[in-house]
Amino acid sequence: xxxxxxxxxxxxxxxxxxxxxxxxxxxxxxxxxxxxxxxxxxxxxxxxxxxxxxxxxxxxxxxxxxxxxxxxxxxxxxxxxxxxxxxxxxxxxxxxxxxxxxxxxxxxxxxxx
Amino acid sequence: xxxxxxxxxxxxxxxxxxxxxxxxxxxxxxxxxxxxxxxxxxxxxxxxxxxxxxxxxxxxxxxxxxxxxxxxxxxxxxxxxxxxxxxxxxxxxxxxxxxxxxxxxxxxxxxxxx
Numbered sequence: 001x002x003x004x005x006x007x008x009x010x011x012x013x014x015x016x017x018x019x020x021x022x023x024x025x026x027x028x029x030x031x032x033x034x035x036x037x038x039x040x041x042x043x044x045x046x047x048x049x050x051x052x053x054x055x056x057x058x059x060x061x062x063x064x065x066x067x068x069x070x071x072x073x074x075x076x077x078x079x080x081x082x083x084x085x086x087x088x089x090x091x092x093x094x095x096x097x098x099x100x101x102x103x104x105x106x107x108x109x110x111x112x113x
Numbered sequence: 114x115x116x117x118x119x120x121x122x123x124x125x126x127x128x129x130x131x132x133x134x135x136x137x138x139x140x141x142x143x144x145x146x147x148x149x150x151x152x153x154x155x156x157x158x159x160x161x162x163x164x165x166x167x168x169x170x171x172x173x174x175x176x177x178x179x180x181x182x183x184x185x186x187x188x189x190x191x192x193x194x195x196x197x198x199x200x201x202x203x204x205x206x207x208x209x210x211x212x213x214x215x216x217x218x219x220x221x222x223x224x225x226x227x
Contacts, residue, residue, distance in 0.1 A: 004156075031213070033213070033214070033215075035217075040219075040220075041219055041220070042117075042203050042205075042217030042218050042219050042220050043157070043203070043217045044217070045214035045215065045216070048213040048214060050213075055213060056213045056214060058214075059214065091156060091157065093157075101147070101159050101162060102159075102215060103159060104149070104156040104157040104158070104159075105156050106154075106155060106156040107156050
C-alpha cells in the first residue's frame with residue numbers, strides 16, 4: 001500500500017523567499033505530524049494535526065513557519081522569508097489515531113542559499 | 114520534560130556477532146518507546162515499540178528491544194548482525210497515551226563489517 005509521500009523531494013531557494021512543502025499521509029490516517037531534521041541530529045517536532053486542526057504547534061520555531069491541513073488529509077508546511085538556518089530535511093509522518101505508531105515519509109530536503 | 118539519550122554516536126560490530134544500541138529516557142509519566150532506522154537518503158522506518166506488557170519487544174528484521182524501568186533504558190539488540198543492518202538508528206519516547214509529539218535521540222550510526 002501507499003505510504004506517506006512528500007513533495008518536492010528537494011527544494012533549493014534563496015534567502016528571503018517563500019516556500020511550501022507538501023505532505024500526503026497514509027489514506028485514513030487522522031493524525032499528521034511535521035518534524036525537522038538538521039544534519040547529524042534527530043528529528044525535532046514542529047506541529048501535529050488531528051483532523052483539520054493543529055492540536056499542538058509548540059515546536060514551530062517562530063511565526064515565519066505555518067502549516068495547514070484544510071480537508072484533514074494533505075498538509076502544507078509554509079515558510080516565509082526563508083533564512084539559511086532553515087536548511088534541513090523536513091519530515092512528515094501520519095498515524096491512524098494518537099498515540100499509535102507514526103509512519104514517516106521520505107522527507108523534503110530544503111536548502112536556503 | 115521528556116528526553117532521550119543515545120550515548121554512542123557510532124557502534125561497530127562484525128557480521129554475525131550480536132549487536133546492542135543503547136538508549137535511556139526520561140519522562141514523568143508512563144513511557145511509550147520506539148526505535149526507528151534511517152537508511153541514506155531515505156525516511157525513518159519504524160522498527161518496534163514498547164507500550165505496555167512484556168519487557169522484551171520483538172520487531173522488524175530480527176531486531177528486539179528490552180524495556181528496563183529501573184534503569185530507564187530501552188536498548189536495541191539483534192543476536193546476529195548483517196552488513197545490511199548498517200544504518201542510522203533513532204530511539205524515541207512519547208509520554209503516555211495523551212501526548213502527541215515524539216522526542217527523538219540524536220541517533221547512533223551502526224556499522225557492520227563483513
